[in-house]
Amino acid sequence: MATAYTPGLTVTNRITHRCRRVLPIPGDVLVAVGDTVNARDVVAQTLMPGDITPMNIANMLALPPADVPECMLKSKGDRLEIAEPLARTKGIFGLFKKDCKSKVAGTVESISRVTGQVMIRGEPEPVQVRAYLSGEVVEIIAGEGCVIEADVSFVQGIFGIGGEVWGRIVAACSSHDQELTADLIKPQMKDCIIIGGARMTDQAIRRARDVGAAAVVSGGLDDEDLRDFLGYDLGVAITGSEDLGLTIIVTEGFGDIAMAQRTFKLLASRQGDDASVNGATQIRAGVMRPEIIIPLSEKEKAREAESSHPDSELKLGRAVRIIRDPHFGLIGEVSNLPAEPQALDSGSKARVLEVRFDSGESVTIPRANVELIEG
Amino acid sequence: MKNIDPDNVRVILATDCGSTTTKAILIQKLDGVYRQTHRGEAPSTVEAPFADVTMGVVNAVTEVSELAGRRLIDDRGRIIQPAGGDEGCDIYISTSSAGGGLQMLVAGVVRQMTGESAKRAALGAGAIVMDVIASNDKRRPHDQIQRIRQLRPDMILISGGTDGGTTTHVVQIAELIAPAKPQPRFGRAFCMPIIYAGNKDAVSMIEGVFDDTVDLSIAENLRPVLERENLGPARDKIHDLFLEHVMAHAPGYDKLMGWVDAPIMPTPAAVGSILRTIAEQQDINAVGVDIGGATTDVFSVFDGTFNRTVSANLGMSYSISNVCTEAGMPNILRWVHFDMDERELRNRVKNKMIRPTTIPQTLEALIFEQAVAREALRLAYVQHKEFATTLKGVQQQRTVGDTFSQQSSGQTIVDNMKLDLLVGSGGVLSHAPRMHQTAMMLIDAFQPEGVTTLAKDSIFMMPHLGVLAQVHPKAAMEVFEKDCLIYLGTCVAAKGIGRPQKTCFEYAIRGETIDQSGALAFGEIKLLPLGLGETATITADPARGFDLGAGAGRRIERKVKGGTVGLILDARGRPLQLPADRDICKRTIEGWVTSLDLYPTMVVAA
Structure with a gap:
């Protein structure tokens, strides 16, 4: 294999970011190329076909299925309201007729003479897609949606829960290694994106939700606290659809771990700016990581240098983060890259590298257990 | 499948395209015996930005080529066939589980009977079964329809009823699937492939339930009588549709299908095939x-x-x-x-x-x-x-001797x-x-x-x-x-x-x-x-x-x-x-x- 290490997460002060916004089924696109949109603007909408409710008329009226079409009071395509008669038996000599009333409002979609089943399609449900990213529409996907582009500061987390939210950035911690505790979260942080430092405590998460914060971003989280907050143990990392009133993003991992200094500095420097945040995480084929996107103002665009994109090659001197125990979470630089596989304490043989910390201490780590840090 | 003279085969190249890694092996005839001699691997290239599975195949084969000292890829990036001197191979074959493999929704009338038979057919064909819809799965019909709408399978297998038996229940299942209008995972413009392998007397009714928004295929009933399963025809149909629909829509597979000497198989189906062959030939349980x-x-x-x-x-x-x-x-x-x-x-x-x-x-x-x-x-x-x-559901004939050893189906x-x-x-x-x-x-x-x-x-x-x-x-x-x-x-x-x-x-x-x-x-x-x-x-x-x-x-x-x-x-x-x-x-x-x-x-x- 060409690479045996994990490419790092993106943390950059300026990048041109594109966001694809599409409907789940075809519909109307409400914007045009060149339009400037706000994150909360609706850019596309459609009507999702309503729910289907089957009603077995043959069973309900004790009829042979083949007789159902003749007993129908409504035809295919007809509209009907709740409790409106849908079918009626012929009765005995025109007497003792029995009605079958609709359980739902909607339209008759099909009538089966094989099973005696009638399908009623409910009211269509409107589906809207918002811009999510404040920026310029650069492409229209006909009947589906659009692509929005903006110059932004961009931070990827390692794991998150909860969906897309918007809010103003506010720092609750004063350093990257300060634990985010409940007392640091104030009522005025309502609708904000709260930036913590190291691990966020379970009390802090609950307090953030109670004050109505949009999202909390911090370095670490205890699995037990996550389980308590979710109400269940997360089995696989496919998230984003949780509806808990708060989006959570962890930048480094699970446990007592401080946010990378560079990430903290970048987020703290954007205090007061509006950001778009999405906790959706999917760690399977087609990896999706949670993100914090902060559009730049014209003044900031002029000030911020375009972020350099260092190649993803593992080289001497490159900054890396250790992503597995022992030494989990520590950051250092590559000081040696032996070519031959070496025996690990576990007894396995693997390709390794040496990492030197600021303290001068060096450790040998499997290449699979480090990730590159940009910048 | 191409005509291959087994006696003239000296070099065989095989790849397995996974979601993350594409693995290639080289098999050569040495002293009259076939041996696996070299292997190589490369990251798979099914997803963006590459979106062409053959790039990963070429990279993995190139690694094998370098290790074996045998030229296997020509200047146009194609696999060289047949073998001649120190270049090329006589057979090239491949399996695939890229893009999450083959994902199916199956339906049967009774969950423990035709539902399970349908699940067995799908699993045996190498699929991941996303859900089993059945008349008695304890979900209300509109919940079942909601579930079908949420899923985006690659294809659907419907089974139910024994040949000559009642047709109502299996048609009822089809009537739940039709209005749900399930969307295929790949290619919005393509029709959802649906296989019907149930009571043969219900075929025309099933055809009447679905409109032209689906691609309906008919296979032999996979449970023609309660006492017997007939999974082969349904499995074959799944493989055909896997190649026609799923593979054809996955990036680069049309090209790969033109290279191989035998149809591309889903990886698990290929593993099942070799295990069955071994168990049969050696007369063992494995x-x-x-x-x-x-x-x-x-x-x-x-x-x-x-x-x-x-x-x-x-x-x-x-x-x-x-x-x-x-x-x-x-x-x-x-x-x-x-x-x-x-x-x-x-x-x-x-x-x-x-x-x-x-x-x-x-x-x-x-x-x-x-x-x-x-x-x-x-x-x-x-x-x-x-x-x-x-x-399950098979009637058992018992004698007095079975009194103390009764086994249920x-x-x-x-x-x-x-x-x-x-x-x-x-x-x-x-x-x-x-x-x-x-x-x-x-x-x-x-x-x-x-x-x-x-x-x-x-x-x-x-x-x-x-x-x-x-x-x-x-x-x-x-x-x-x-x-x-x-x-x-x-x-x-x-x-x-x-x-x-x-x-x-x-x-x-x-x-x-x-x-x-x-x-x-x-x-x-x-x-x-x-x-x-x-x-x-x-x-x-x-x-x-x-x-x-x-x-x-x-x-x-x-x-x-x-x-x-x-x-x-x-x-x-x-x-x-x-x-x-x-x-x-x-x-x-x-x-x-x-x-x-x-x-x-x-x-x-x-």
Whole structure:
């Protein structure tokens, strides 16, 4: 294999970011190329076909299925309201007729003479897609949606829960290694994106939700606290659809771990700016990581240098983060890259590298257990 | 499929395109025998920005080409065929599980009968079954419709009713699927492929239910009578549609389909194919397991009946947290012979889940991962046993003689006492630092009884050989025997429970390199040397209440195969029970670790 290490997460002060916004089924696109949109603007909408409710008329009226079409009071395509008669038996000599009333409002979609089943399609449900990213529409996907582009500061987390939210950035911690505790979260942080430092405590998460914060971003989280907050143990990392009133993003991992200094500095420097945040995480084929996107103002665009994109090659001197125990979470630089596989304490043989910390201490780590840090 | 003269085949190239890695192997005829000579791998290129599977194939083949010193790719980036001099190959074949493999929704009238038959057909064809919709699945019809709308399968299989029986119920199922208008996973513009394999009398009614927004195909009823399954035609139809629809819409596959000499198979279908061939040719019962990062596949052939299950969320990286949730942390820690902090472990497990490519660096981390693997394998095998059953709903004819041995239909056909060969593959089994660890993980999880040969497929070559068996069975068998399997040895295990320190069985082993006899007390496990390629004859007398395959307390005499680990005599009893007291459990596991020399001694004492 060409690479045996994990490419790092993106943390950059300026990048041109594109966001694809599409409907789940075809519909109307409400914007045009060149339009400037706000994150909360609706850019596309459609009507999702309503729910289907089957009603077995043959069973309900004790009829042979083949007789159902003749007993129908409504035809295919007809509209009907709740409790409106849908079918009626012929009765005995025109007497003792029995009605079958609709359980739902909607339209008759099909009538089966094989099973005696009638399908009623409910009211269509409107589906809207918002811009999510404040920026310029650069492409229209006909009947589906659009692509929005903006110059932004961009931070990827390692794991998150909860969906897309918007809010103003506010720092609750004063350093990257300060634990985010409940007392640091104030009522005025309502609708904000709260930036913590190291691990966020379970009390802090609950307090953030109670004050109505949009999202909390911090370095670490205890699995037990996550389980308590979710109400269940997360089995696989496919998230984003949780509806808990708060989006959570962890930048480094699970446990007592401080946010990378560079990430903290970048987020703290954007205090007061509006950001778009999405906790959706999917760690399977087609990896999706949670993100914090902060559009730049014209003044900031002029000030911020375009972020350099260092190649993803593992080289001497490159900054890396250790992503597995022992030494989990520590950051250092590559000081040696032996070519031959070496025996690990576990007894396995693997390709390794040496990492030197600021303290001068060096450790040998499997290449699979480090990730590159940009910048 | 191209016409191939088997006698003129000298060089075979095979690839397996996975979601993350594309693996290539080269098979060459050396001194009249087919051998696997080189292998290479490269990252798969199905997803953006590459979006062309053939790029990964070319990269993996290029690596093989460089290692073999044989030119396999021409200047246009095509595989060179046929072989001539030191370039090209005579056969090129491939399997694929890229893009998450083949994902199916199946439906039947009765969940335990036609629903299960449909599930078996889909799993046997190499699919992941997303859900089974049935009249009696306890969901209300509109909930079923909602579920169908949410899923985005690659295709749908509908079954139900016996030929000549009632048609109403299966049509009712079709009527639930039609208005849900399920959308295919790939290609919004394409029609959803639906296979109907139910009561043949309902075909015209089913055709009337669906409009032209779906692509309806008809296959023979997979349960024509209650007493018999007929899965072959439905499986073949699934394979055809897999190639026509799923593969054709996956990026680059149209090109790849033009290169291969046999149809591309879903990877698990190819593994099933080779396991079935082996079991048939050697007249044995076999179980194969492939434990991956996200899923665990179990394949079995018992008395000629093949079954496959996919445990979708039991795996060692993406799904490791789910294993811990399903098994429970105490069940995992019972395999660990030292104390670990549970809070820290839970965080470690989640960190592995979010960074799935990391590997254990310390011995402690390795032991914990192998404990998780035991539970993942155990749970996957439990699911497999529950699924691999005799047909349910079959009327049983009983006589007075059956009064005390009445068996209902739907009993598992997996019988560990009849199991002859157990094959393991997947990172945690294949890359264990000591093969003893692989053998013990297999024994602890599967708990084979009697005499069972253990092996591992070290580089997961079974998919390649499964397809090869379709075009060149001789080459496939020769490579399977010589290069695919690494024999670990044989496990001789007694079924039954006894009292500690009481004799479980006495044994005498005679062979060219071994001549030993002795007795094992209940609770003991012992490793005897019997190397790769060596065989010996074991004579064993189980104590009263213990069974080694000939019945309780009855002597067995069997030939056993050696391997890289040796001969393992297991008197720990079946079912394997670990002490409930944590301290006693730790000491027990430590004793087993020492007996099998599983880990370096310095940690055993820790």
